[in-house]
Amino acid sequence: xxxxxxxxxxxxxxxxxxxxxxxxxxxxxxxxxxxxxxxxxxxxxxxxxxxxxxxxxxxxxxxxxxxxxxxxxxxxxxxxxxxxxxxxxxxxxxx
Amino acid sequence: xxxxxxxxxxxxxxxxxxxxxxxxxxxxxxxxxxxxxxxxxxxxxxxxxxxxxxxxxxxxxxxxxxxxxxxxxxxxxxxxxxxxxxxxxxxxxxxxxxxxxxxxxxxxxxxxxxxxxxxxxxxxxxxxxxxxxxxxxxxxxxxxxxxxxxxxxxxxxxxxxxxxxxxxxx
Numbered sequence: 221x222x223x224x225x226x227x228x229x230x231x232x233x234x235x236x237x238x239x240x241x242x243x244x245x246x247x248x249x250x251x252x253x254x255x256x257x258x259x260x261x262x263x264x265x266x267x268x269x270x271x272x273x274x275x276x277x278x279x280x281x282x283x284x285x286x287x288x289x290x291x292x293x294x295x296x297x298x299x300x301x302x303x304x305x306x307x308x309x310x311x312x313x314x315x
Numbered sequence: 316x317x318x319x320x321x322x323x324x325x326x327x328x329x330x331x332x333x334x335x336x337x338x339x340x341x342x343x344x345x346x347x348x349x350x351x352x353x354x355x356x357x358x359x360x361x362x363x364x365x366x367x368x369x370x371x372x373x374x375x376x377x378x379x380x381x382x383x384x385x386x387x388x389x390x391x392x393x394x395x396x397x398x399x400x401x402x403x404x405x406x407x408x409x410x411x412x413x414x415x416x417x418x419x420x421x422x423x424x425x426x427x428x429x430x431x432x433x434x435x436x437x438x439x440x441x442x443x444x445x446x447x448x449x450x451x452x453x454x455x456x457x458x459x460x461x462x463x464x465x466x467x468x469x470x471x472x473x474x475x476x477x478x479x480x481x482x483x484x485x
């Protein structure tokens with residue numbers, strides 16, 4: 221049975237900031253909290269996180285469930301949600 | 316001829332952010348993996364998409380002779396036999412946002428893979444392996460083994476299929 225409190229229509233969409241945890245590949249248990257506007261670009265969020273983890277150079281992005289997020293889009297647009305756990309992944313081109 | 320003594324290579328590899336970090340990374344993601352110090356190889360199994368079956372299995376192995384003077388050798392192998400079977404072992408490049416490292420010829424084309432360099436059969440005669448961390452700053456940058464693995468997993472997860480069908484099992 222769905223109650224009013226369960227459904228909470230618009231709860232996530234109304235929220236303007238997301239509190240997430242980010243980790244670097246070298247230690248997934250070392251997670252750092254970040255609170256970002258949901259409209260922040262992925263590239264800007266990833267750059268902030270990369271500095272915290274001492275990752276230099278390249279084009280860091282965030283990965284959700286292992287899949288790299290498009291750096292040119294806003295967090296909300298690539299499916300980031302409140303309480304997500306995100307991994308820093310390099311996103312610069314290859315080949 | 317090796318550029319670094321084995322003890323020096325192991326000292327780099329045993330740094331907390333390298334092989335210990337790679338082990339933590341693989342365990343966190345629930346990926347089958349193995350580290351063989353005797354052969355300086357780290358192997359991990361990855362899962363990618365498929366157009367014909369539920370998913371494709373991949374086996375990728377890094378070898379670390381002369382690390383960190385030289386980049387690792389990263390290569391995909393037959394996931395059934397662990398043999399080198401060329402392009403059929405590799406995933407097709409998926410829609411990675413800034414361009415994939417998975418070359419259509421069956422090589423991981425990144426400055427952090429020794430096999431991407433011309434002198435090892437790769438396409439890049441414009442890159443210098445001795446400066447692998449800075450030789451191509453406009454391309455993918457991964458300075459530690461866990462960072463390389465995270466990039467490879469992100470690529471394999473969005474691959475739609477293998478480059479070619481696996482050969483018939485012997």
